Amino acid sequence: MSTITRSASASPCMALNAIIDPSLFPLKSTADVVNLFRRALTSGIEPDLTLLSIVVGYIELSLTTGEAAQAAAAAAAAAEQQHSTSGDIIMGNSVPFPIVTHELIAGLYKKFQTILSVVEKPKPHRQATREVIKKVSDVIWNSLIRSSYKDRAHLQNLYSYLSGNKLDCFGVALAVVAGCQLLGYKDVRLAISEDHAWVVFGQKRVETIEVTWHGKGSEDKRGQDITPGIESGSWLYLGGLAVVCERGMEVAAICAALNISLTTNSDCVEVAELQQQLLWLLYDLGHLKKYPMALGTLGELEEIHRTHRSISCEQLYREAIEAARTHYRNHHVYPYTYQGNYYNRLLKYREAFAAWANAADVIRLYTYQCRDDEEIYKELLDIANELIPYVMKTESSGHSARSILRDSEVFANLLRFYDGICQWEEDSLTPILHIGWAKPLVTNITKFDYDIRSQVVIKLPEDVEAEQAAAAAAAAEQAKKAQEALQFEGNNNNNNTLIKKDEKHNADGKKSELPTTLADLTAACGEKILNPDFLLQGGGQPFADQKQQTSVQQAGKSTVTATTTTTPSVEQQQHNNINNNNTTAKEATTNGGSNVQSSSSEANSTNVEHKEAKMETTETAAAAAATTTAAKAAAVTTAATHTNSSIDDYDPFEIMLKRPVITLYSQKMKGLKDLLLAEKLNTHAISLQVTAQSVASRKVRGVDKQPSNISTHATINVTAIASSAGSDGGTGASPALASAAANDSIAASRPKRTRRE
Structure with a gap:
């Protein structure tokens, strides 16, 4: 069942008319909100970004900036003074969960429609153009209050925009994408780097456009392409390998952007719990597989308060790294800093x-x-x-x-x-x-x-280049010698002088392995990588993918250490x-x-x-x-x-x-x-x-x-390195390091939470 029922008879001069299903309201608890998101993500119709952003935005601001939240923040500040020596961030709470009514959400939703009414809705099957997206961003940009709020918290959702005309960088980009969705443009998607957001559009979603600003400056980049940023090599654009969202990932971006902070050193338990449960919902539905930052955020939340029995925060950090490697060619930095800071907290x-x-x-x-x-x-x-x-x-x-x-x-x-x-x-x-x-x-x-x-x-x-060149030359020389030996063996065969394999024995009665070894070496040269140690020093196996066996101890001889190479x-x-x-x-x-x-x-x-x-x-x-x-x-x-x-x-x-x-x-x-x-x-x-x-x-x-x-x-x-202190005996390869701390080590302090756009 869709959370939004759209009217087919909407006026061409007005935004699409949407009637929010009143049966879904009121929302009185975290479970109700999670259920709303679950129905939006599994109904078969793409989730409404405007509705979901308004809902979570209202809850976040009510719990972190309302009157009750201010009282809780004061109590948290008092607790902070008592625990100032611990360095931990206090989880302040005791704020009643706000009741989200149908009238409140429907009123704000209609207000957003009215703001976008100046933009014409698309004709059937028409895709967005740069001019249309620029116009939507102009409408939102020009309605913002001009004040120094860019680095303040809790300004990344549509509730902040519709109730106070304030948005941060991410909030503007999200509002533009939500506005285009509300108008009926289905090809507009949100693109997110580790500190910036913009819009992609077009049939293959390769067209890009800036819709906001970045940094502390007041100048905006709206309407520009991001190609110059990529060509400059700036980390801000991740070399063009940012997270390009589908609708489910855009919902994940809304949830990951939730700010749980009450004050600098205190967090709101209720918002953290809501964010954690929403991210687990998205994780189970597969919408975080290509979103390293969201996986890292969920890992931090699990580190504070574990709720999942089988998946640990350490595993989530590893999944974030794996996602960055698999989908973004290892161009994301934060997955590694998440992991490094986590290990540092565990000593x-x-x-x-x-x-x-x-x-x-x-x-x-x-x-x-x-x-x-x-x-x-x-x-x-x-x-x-x-x-x-x-x-x-x-x-x-x-x-x-x-x-x-x-x-x-x-x-x-x-x-x-x-x-x-x-x-x-x-x-x-x-x-x-x-x-x-x-x-x-x-x-x-x-x-x-x-x-x-x-x-x-x-x-x-x-x-390194010199070593590779020397190894390559040695490999070529060895291959040449092997080829000559093979030709020599073939000539002997033509003269009927080739001895059968079962008749080839040494004076000791042992079978000679040399001809077959050369033949195998030559045959496999085109398929396997040669072992430099074998070529340069004559030791080990000829190919790098063969496990080198430990040398057998001979009577009266010293032991020889074998190094394992793979x-x-x-x-x-x-x-x-x-x-x-x-x-x-x-x-x-x-x-x-x-x-x-x-x-x-x-x-x-x-x-x-x-x-x-x-x-x-x-x-x-x-x-x-x-x-x-x-x-x-x-x-x-x-x-x-x-x-x-x-x-x-x-x-x-x-x-x-x-x-x-x-x-x-x-x-x-x-x-x-x-x-x-x-x-x-x-x-x-x-x-x-x-x-x-x-x-x-x-x-x-x-x-x-x-x-x-x-x-x-x-x-x-x-x-x-083999040890030979006072004897001829040797040791094998050193085993990997054990963990520096026991598994039950507790964190030195909880994760340092910073707002990243």
């Missing part, structure tokens, strides 16, 4: 550092734009200058063997985090890393002793293929894959996505394409053994034996290579290098960026 610092480094690997895909990227700048600044220094201070107090300061992988992830930010700064007209960034960075680096820092293997892109799984290869993209027409991409060590919480199993190589000329692109085949033959990464070790199996010495391998791509961090591995740190030189003006090429309007030699993003491959 799982190793996993937190890995997640933050993965976030930096995404931000390196963009070019910093001062005004557009303000929100993500503040997010990363908070991680770099607040969260990480606090963790370092906490861990350095005891300095035990279990401390992350004795873990070289944590140091490698710290470098990867700053490498991503430095590369984000490159080509930007505004520098990022000032002295305020440099001081915490230098302090954090000095926390790691030389014996830990020296374990990290730092490579540069040119080193090729990326099919799922990982699919992720790598998805990540091969470029949002600029003049850019070409060369990608490489990597595996990152997994821990018991799987934080380090998040595979770092690929950095896009930007080439200026077709000659450079052709050269890259020519080497692709050879590179694939040698591209293999070394991963640690994936072991889900319990906290009881935790061995601090295994951490000390790891040799993380990291590739640095930013100009600033490449210049720090020798300084970072020096026995005595030159903090002054490090600070000068970090705060120096970017040496990368500057992008001028109308001129392409200069070619970059960066082909892949920074990666970490953790391997175990």
Whole structure:
């Protein structure tokens, strides 16, 4: 049953006449509201965005800004003073649930119809045009109150607009889409990045138009295309890989935009409960599969108060990351910051550092734009200058063997985090890393002793390219030798000198395996990736997808350690293929894959996505394409053994034996290579290098960026180094790290909630 019954005899000069079903009202509880949304989403007719936004907007404002809400906020403020030392955000409540009547909603609905009556409704099967959408946005824009309310809360719904003529950036975009739906334009959809919203339209929904503004400035962008923002490399537009909503996802956007805050440090329990139940409804109906931000919001709500028995907040954070990888080529940053901050609250610092480094690997895909990227700048600044220094201070107090300061992988992830930010700064007209960034960075680096820092293997892109070229040449030479051997065997066969397989024996009576091995090697060269260790050193299996067996101990001989190497799984290869993209027409991409060590919480199993190589000329692109085949033959990464070790199996010495391998791509961090591995740190030189003006090429309007030699993003491959202390015995690959804290650890504080448009 539809919640809205539309009249077919509506006047051409008026908006479509809609009569809200009075049987659905009044709404007296959260269950009633959830039931309204369920009927709207499952009735077979697309849900009415205007109706749903008015309903939840009225409830939100009544519970957070009404008289009763003000009294609850005062009580919460008093409780906050009593708990000021805990750092937790107080869940203020005791506000009666507002009764949503049919008369209230119908009156506001009719008012919105009247506002849109100046826009002509479409003819049958007519699609929206840029002019129509611009006119709808003009009507809404011109009716807003001109005041400094852009950064205030609770202004993202149609109730705020219809009752007070106030909307924030997201609210304007939502109002335009809802207005077009009310008029009868079915091809207009909402597009949402991590800090902005606009409209897509057309048969294939590839046409884009700005309908609002962004940032603190008063200038609007209405009517413009978003292509210039994509071409500038701004994070604000996510490289053109923002969330383009269907109707169900637009309902999810309405629910995710609910603001549960009473004051700066207190939340409303009733609004949080309503938002949580609505998001679970949308999750069960499959409308959050392509919406990473909504999954992250639901994860935070579950972290505060768990309501689902089988799905944890940690799983929701992983699903958000998976959605960003699968549907948006890993161009979303917030899924990783959600996960990293979650692990940080659980005191799982190793996993937190890995997640933050993965976030930096995404931000390196963009070019910093001062005004557009303000929100993500503040997010990363908070991680770099607040969260990480606090963790370092906490861990350095005891300095035990279990401390992350004795873990070289944590140091490698710290470098990867700053490498991503430095590369984000490159080509930007505004520098990022000032002295305020440099001081915490230098302090954090000095926390790691030389014996830990020296374990990290730092490579540069040119080193990787040289290794790949050498491996490719060795593979070609081996294939050539195998082909010659095969031809020789064929000639022997033609002369009737080929011995039968069952008659081929050595002097010892053992069967010779050499001819069949060469034949198999030659036959499989076109289908499998050769193992560089086999080609360069003669050890191990010839192909990377064959599991290397542990060497058999011989009598009177010392044991030999075998290192386990695997090729990326099919799922990982699919992720790598998805990540091969470029949002600029003049850019070409060369990608490489990597595996990152997994821990018991799987934080380090998040595979770092690929950095896009930007080439200026077709000659450079052709050269890259020519080497692709050879590179694939040698591209293999070394991963640690994936072991889900319990906290009881935790061995601090295994951490000390790891040799993380990291590739640095930013100009600033490449210049720090020798300084970072020096026995005595030159903090002054490090600070000068970090705060120096970017040496990368500057992008001028109308001129392409200069070619970059960066082909892949920074990666970490953790391997175990065999221990031979006082004996000839060896050990195998080091097992993966156990969790840094027990499973029953409680959060240090509840999630820090910020309003993101």
